[in-house]
Each structure stands twice: as structure tokens, then as C-alpha cells.
Amino acid sequence: MAAVATCGTGAGSTGSVVAAGSKNHVTSFQRRGPRASGSDSSYSRLVSIAGTRPSVRNGQLLVSTGLPALDQLLGGGLAVGTVLLIEEDKYNIYSSLLFKYFLAEGIINGHTLLVASAKEDPADILQELPAPLLDDNFKKDFDEEACNHKTAESNIKMKIAWRYQLLPKMEAGPVSSSRFGHYYDASKKMPQELIEASKWHGFFFPEKSSSTLNIEPCSLTHGYIKLLQFIQNIIYEEGFDGSNPQKKQKNILRIGIQNLGSPLWGDDICCTENGNSHSLTKFLYVLRGLLRTSLSACMITMPTHLIQNKAIISRVTNLSDTVVGLESFIGSERETNPLYKDYHGLIHIRQIPRLNNLIYDVSDVKDLAFKLKRKLFTIEEEKEYTLNDLYKRLHLPPDLSDTVSRSSKQDLAEPSKLLGPGCGVMAGGKKHLDF
Amino acid sequence: DQLLNRPRSLSGPSGKLTLLCDANTDGSFLVHHFLSFYLKANCKVCFVALIQSFSHYNIVGQKLGVSLTVARECGQLVFLEGLKSSVDVFFRAQAEPHPLQFLREANAENLQPLYEFVREALKPVDDGEAAWRCPVLLVDDLSVLLSLGMGAVAVLDFIHYCRATVCWERKGNIVALVHDSGDTEDEENNILLNGLSHQSHLILRAEGLATGFCRDVHGQLRILWRTPSQPTTQRDQSLTYQYKIQDKSVSFFAKGMSPAVL
Numbered sequence: 001m002a003a004v005a006t007c008g009t010g011a012g013s014t015g016s017v018v019a020a021g022s023k024n025h026v027t028s029f030q031r032r033g034p035r036a037s038g039s040d041s042s043y044s045r046l047v048s049i050a051g052t053r054p055s056v057r058n059g060q061l062l063v064s065t066g067l068p069a070l071d072q073l074l075g076g077g078l079a080v081g082t083v084l085l086i087e088e089d090k091y092n093i094y095s096s097l098l099f100k101y102f103l104a105e106g107i108i109n110g111h112t113l114l115v116a117s118a119k120e121d122p123a124d125i126l127q128e129l130p131a132p133l134l135d136d137n138f139k140k141d142f143d144e145e146a147c148n149h150k151t152a153e154s155n156i157k158m159k160i161a162w163r164y165q166l167l168p169k170m171e172a173g174p175v176s177s178s179r180f181g182h183y184y185d186a187s188k189k190m191p192q193e194l195i196e197a198s199k200w201h202g203f204f205f206p207e208k209s210s211s212t213l214n215i216e217p218c219s220l221t222h223g224y225i226k227l228l229q230f231i232q233n234i235i236y237e238e239g240f241d242g243s244n245p246q247k248k249q250k251n252i253l254r255i256g257i258q259n260l261g262s263p264l265w266g267d268d269i270c271c272t273e274n275g276n277s278h279s280l281t282k283f284l285y286v287l288r289g290l291l292r293t294s295l296s297a298c299m300i301t302m303p304t305h306l307i308q309n310k311a312i313i314s315r316v317t318n319l320s321d322t323v324v325g326l327e328s329f330i331g332s333e334r335e336t337n338p339l340y341k342d343y344h345g346l347i348h349i350r351q352i353p354r355l356n357n358l359i360y361d362v363s364d365v366k367d368l369a370f371k372l373k374r375k376l377f378t379i380e381e382e383k384e385y386t387l388n389d390l391y392k393r394l395h396l397p398p399d400l401s402d403t404v405s406r407s408s409k410q411d412l413a414e415p416s417k418l419l420g421p422g423c424g425v426m427a428g429g430k431k432h433l434d435f
Numbered sequence: 436d437q438l439l440n441r442p443r444s445l446s447g448p449s450g451k452l453t454l455l456c457d458a459n460t461d462g463s464f465l466v467h468h469f470l471s472f473y474l475k476a477n478c479k480v481c482f483v484a485l486i487q488s489f490s491h492y493n494i495v496g497q498k499l500g501v502s503l504t505v506a507r508e509c510g511q512l513v514f515l516e517g518l519k520s521s522v523d524v525f526f527r528a529q530a531e532p533h534p535l536q537f538l539r540e541a542n543a544e545n546l547q548p549l550y551e552f553v554r555e556a557l558k559p560v561d562d563g564e565a566a567w568r569c570p571v572l573l574v575d576d577l578s579v580l581l582s583l584g585m586g587a588v589a590v591l592d593f594i595h596y597c598r599a600t601v602c603w604e605r606k607g608n609i610v611a612l613v614h615d616s617g618d619t620e621d622e623e624n625n626i627l628l629n630g631l632s633h634q635s636h637l638i639l640r641a642e643g644l645a646t647g648f649c650r651d652v653h654g655q656l657r658i659l660w661r662t663p664s665q666p667t668t669q670r671d672q673s674l675t676y677q678y679k680i681q682d683k684s685v686s687f688f689a690k691g692m693s694p695a696v697l
Contacts, residue, residue: 285582359682
């Protein structure tokens with residue numbers, strides 16, 4: 001701890017402190033960054049954790065979320081010690097896909113996984129993970145795709161493409177030398193041998209709920225208490241928090257929790273408005289405490305559209321570090337809207353943490369849409385259509401397209417916070433069409 | 436920092452409650468400012484940090500020119516790290532009452548252990564050591580206490596007790612951050628916010644711009660000076676600035692006068 005302290009108070013150094021096992025037995029979440037002096041050996045030890053890299057902005061240790069374009073939007077990746085909250089889309093299609101990408105990334109990088117679910121057995125979830133795209137295979141397909149661009153895309157195979165136009169430095173395909181962030185083929189499964197070689201812990205709530213409750217009653221629901229104990233146990237036993245002197249852990253623990261807050265966990269906030277309003281928030285708080293003091297990163301998917309009490313959603317947002325909302329077009333009016341034909345849904349970056357900093361990386365683009373194309377998951381800025389584009393797309397005579405373009409441009413420009421007004425505007429446009 | 440607009444003099448009347456409030460944006464830069472301001476001014480600070488870890492505040496503090504580690508070691512700063520302590524409290528039964536005791540209890544009535552902690556931390560030291568100037572209580576943030584199961588009334592009581600001790604008895608100051616949830620119907624939060632607004636001498640409200648996100652202007656800061664104890668016929672003074680947060684400071688400018696626009 002002494003070495004750490006002197007480095008911390010070094011003149012001019014912006015606090016880049018490496019946290020090795022400290023005397024206080026707890027590895028506090030500290031920034032790791034380029035340093036002139038100090039224990040370079042421990043710095044290089046931390047940097048050498050597979051699948052991590054220090055952030056350009058503030059030296060934070062980052063892991064990939066499994067989607068390189070999402071990493072870009074979050075300022076390079078998910079910071080170790082933080083919580084990424086995904087607000088699920090209505091039918092939990094795309095959020096479970098993101099969840100699987102997160103876990104698959106952990107397997108590829110050799111991280112330890114902790115999968116918690118109340119709906120599916122973690123072993124089954126792991127069997128469903130997408131296969132990583134090996135570079136040469138992908139390049140072949142990518143060229144193929146470029147040729148087939150003009151032909152009609154078949155709708156049978158799920159296609160996910162990732163292209164983020166505003167960041168010119170990003171290549172369109174996977175970089176063969178990067179060990180940070182991989183691309184996955186959603187149509188293929190992860191090879192069995194990779195899954196078996198990985199280290200993972202599963203928490204399947206229906207199995208664990210039968211055991212007795214040991215701690216004093218507090219306002220957390222039974223499921224959350226058990227999950228917290230499980231996570232804390234793993235962190236302590238495997239030495240992710242540096243407190244166990246025998247175990248020097250040089251790996252990241254990736255925690256994935258699915259459908260948190262749903263009734264399957266025993267929480268009733270999705271059922272009634274006056275449910276147990278503190279259980280989930282307390283859980284998140286203690287979870288964040290656990291994460292901050294260990295080498296772990298967590299992704300939680302939560303069906304926020306089901307939560308009846310809106311105050312809880314804002315509290316949950318404040319208690320999470322990064323919040324990303326997914327809104328799919330399935331079943332909504334936008335599905336048949338020709339302007340949204342290219343996309344499968346919208347992505348809202350609701351919150352990005354300012355860690356160790358007054359400022360944060362935030363992309364300028366706020367209206368983002370995603371689509372599933374051949375092999376990758378793409379996020380793009382919603383396109384601004386010219387009048388000609390609209391005319392062609394909507395097959396309208398020129399005078400009507402004027403009205404439609406104006407109202408739909410409004411729709412595009414509006415930060416897509418509320419589905420209601422946006423659809424209202426479009427519905428208004430459609431009325432003109434019906435005439 | 437370029438917060439020149441507020442005449443702050445510690446030799447002047449103390450015993451102030453300053454309310455920091457953020458709506459649709461992140462007001463934590465205000466917390467960092469006050470922390471570094473009071474530490475530089477040689478005050479004894481008790482910081483109840485419930486939202487982020489010690490190293491986060493330390494690193495930002497270093498950018499602003501103070502070292503929290505040094506301050507903590509020499510006794511100027513008493514730091515309650517909520518996240519770390521919550522793990523200790525939650526998983527292991529504590530022998531003595533812990534300030535975050537309410538995390539273990541199903542129906543915690545009040546925040547008395549937390550108040551005792553604050554009172555103990557800001558106790559005047561009699562043994563003639565380096566005398567710090569007025570004690571300061573800084574809380575980041577109070578809305579979290581609502582999320583953790585305390586009612587708005589319990590939190591208001593806590594602040595009331597702290598004001599009695601810190602502001603009135605020891606002539607110190609209190610600075611607390613509360614989130615304004617805006618249009619989401621968080622009634623408890625609104626009660627807390629309104630209750631504190633009426634008790635505060637100074638309200639700093641950071642708001643996101645009504646037109647949405649902008650790269651050059653991060654938000655708007657509204658400053659309101661009040662005199663809650665004396666009903667006066669004077670109107671409360673109020674000022675509004677827009678700001679942009681930079682790496683080591685925050686720059687303020689009058690509305691519409693952002694350098695990017697001019």
C-alpha cells in the first residue's frame with residue numbers, strides 16, 4: 001500500500017495507480033494507466049490480462065462488450081468494475097443477443113464467466129452462444145457480401161452487419177491482429193470445445209431457491225439475496241478482489257445477469273405499481289460495491305418496459321454506470337414504415353459514466369439504429385433522406401412526398417426518447433397518404 | 436475553477452446549507468468542485484460518498500489540485516466510502532453500529548447511525564493540533580438513500596439533525612446533492628428536493644439543455660441565493676449561466692455566449 005500511496009501523490013502524475021494486492025486485503029478500483037515510475041512489473045501484469053485494454057481517455061481498464069461498435073459508442077469498451085445495464089426490447093430478442101455476445105467474448109478471451117438467470121439454465125445459455133468469426137472466413141464472406149450487395153438479400157438467414165460510418169478510423173471488418181473485440185456469427189454456434197475449455201459458474205434461480213435463508217431479513221427479495229451471496233462467494237473464493245493472498249487472480253470475471261427485475265426472480269415490480277420498490281435498487285447498489293472492489297464487469301438485462309413504477313427506472317438508471325436501451329421495431333408501427341425498412345430497431349445510449357474524470361467520451365450522434373445483417377450486428381446513425389430518396393421509397397407523386405418528408409424528417413431528427421409522439425407524427429403523415 | 440461569480444468568503448456568515456441539484460444531466464462536477472474548494476480552504480471535511488469509489492474522487496481531485504489521500508491521512512478529510520462499506524455491512528454482521536446499518540434491516544426507521552458517524556467525524560479536536568477551519572459535511576448524494584430503502588422523511592430528519600450540529604452548533608456548512616427526477620413520478624424524491632430547497636441558503640441547479648445534447652454547451656447552471664430563516668421582502672437573487680465541462684475545469688458563460696457560437 002505504501003508504494004501505491006507514493007505513486008498516488010506524485011507531483012503531476014494524474015493518479016495512475018496500479019492496484020496490486022494491498023495490505024488492506026481489498027483491491028480498490030483504481031485507475032491503471034501509463035506511468036513513468038513505479039512498479040512497472042505489476043502494471044505490465046495487469047495489462048497482460050487477456051481481452052482488456054486501458055482506455056485512451058483516462059487509463060481505465062476496459063473489456064469488450066462483444067460488439068465492437070457498441071464498444072466504440074461507450075468510449076472504447078466497458079470499464080472493469082462497472083455495470084452495463086441493457087434495457088430490454090419488448091420481446092427480449094436483441095437484448096438476449098447482446099447478452100450472448102458478452103458471454104461469447106468472455107469465452108474467447110478466456111475470462112471467467114458467471115451467468116445468472118431465472119429463466120434458462122446457464123448451461124443451455126452457453127450452448128447457444130454465437131460462433132466467433134475467424135478472420136479469414138470473415139474476409140471471404142465480406143467480399144462476397146460486397147458483390148452481392150446489389151442483389152436482394154434473403155430474409156431467411158439472420159444477418160447482422162456492423163458499420164459505424166462516423167468513425168472513419170474503424171475498419172468495416174474485424175481487425176485480424178486485435179485481441180480486443182471480436183465479431184460473431186449469429187447463425188452458427190460456438191464450438192463445443194471452446195465452451196468446455198472455459199471456466200464458468202452458473203446461477204439458475206429455480207435451483208437455488210430451495211435452500212434456506214441464512215442472513216437476517218432485509219428488504220431484498222430472496223432471489224437477489226441468494227444471487228449477491230453467490231457472486232460475492234465467487235469473487236472471494238477465486239480471488240478477484242485480491243483479498244485472498246493465496247490466489248493471485250489475473251483474470252476478469254464477467255458477470256451476466258438476465259432479466260433482472262422480472263417476476264421470475266421473485267420481484268413484483270413488473271406486476272404491480274406498489275411492489276417492493278427497494279429490493280432491486282438495493283441489489284444494484286451492493287452489486288456495484290462488489291464490482292468496484294474486484295476485477296469484474298457486469299452486464300444486466302432488465303425488462304424496464306414492464307416495470308410499473310417509473311420512479312424505479314430512474315433510480316435504477318442512476319445506480320448503474322452505463323445504460324443502453326434497445327427498442328425493436330417488431331410489432332410497432334415502425335416495422336412497416338418504409339423509412340425504417342433497413343433497420344431492426346433503435347439503440348439509445350442513455351447514460352455513460354464519468355469515471356475518474358470530469359468529462360466523458362460521448363459520441364455526437366444520438367439517434368442510432370441497429371440492424372441484423374448477414375453476420376454482424378450493425379449500429380448506424382439514422383439516415384437523413386433527401387427528397388429524391390423519399391420519393392423513390394414511398395412511390396409518391398412529388399407533391400405529396402413534400403408533406404411526408406417534412407413530417408418524417410421531424411421524426412428522424414427528434415431524439416427518439418418516446419415512441420408515442422414519434423409514431424403520432426408518422427401516423428399523421430400516413431393520413432396524408434391515404435388521402 | 437472559474438466559478439468567480441459567487442462571492443465566497445469563509446470568514447463571513449457560516450452555517451449554510453447549499454443544495455446541489457441536477458436535472459437531466461450529471462451534476463457531479465459541482466460535488467468535485469466543492470470538495471476541492473473546501474479542502475484547499477483548510478476546512479475539516481466529512482464526505483459521505485455513496486455513489487463512487489474513493490479513487491474516483493481522488494483522481495478527479497488531483498486534476499483540480501487537491502490530494503484526497505494526503506487529506507485523509509492527516510485527518511482533514513473523513514471519507515465514508517459507501518460502495519465499499521455497503522459490501523462489508525451487507526455480508527458480515529457488524530459488532531458495532533455501522534453508519535450504513537440500514538442496509539441490513541428490513542424496515543430501517545431512521546439514519547441515526549449515519550448521523551452519529553457525521554457528528555463523530557466533525558467533532559472539534561481539542562488537543563491544540565492544526566486547527567482546521569469550519570467543519571463541512573458533503574453528501575453525494577442523498578437520492579441514493581431513497582433508493583436504499585429510506586423514506587424521504589428519514590432523510591430530511593437526517594439533514595435536520597446534521598444542520599443542528601454542523602451548521603448551528605459548529606458553524607459549519609453542509610453541501611448535498613439531490614437528483615431531480617423531472618417528469619418521472621418519483622414522489623419521495625420530490626418531497627426530499629422540495630423540503631431541502633426551502634431550507635437552503637444557496638441552490639445550484641445544473642440542468643441539461645432543453646433542446647437536447649450539445650457538444651459545446653453541456654448544460655445550464657442556475658444559482659439561487661436565499662435567506663430561509665428570515666422572511667424578507669427582497670427577492671432572492673438568481674443567476675443563470677451555461678457551462679461546458681473540460682478536463683480540469685468548467686467554463687461558464689452567459690446564455691447564448693458560448694465561444695462555439697460567437
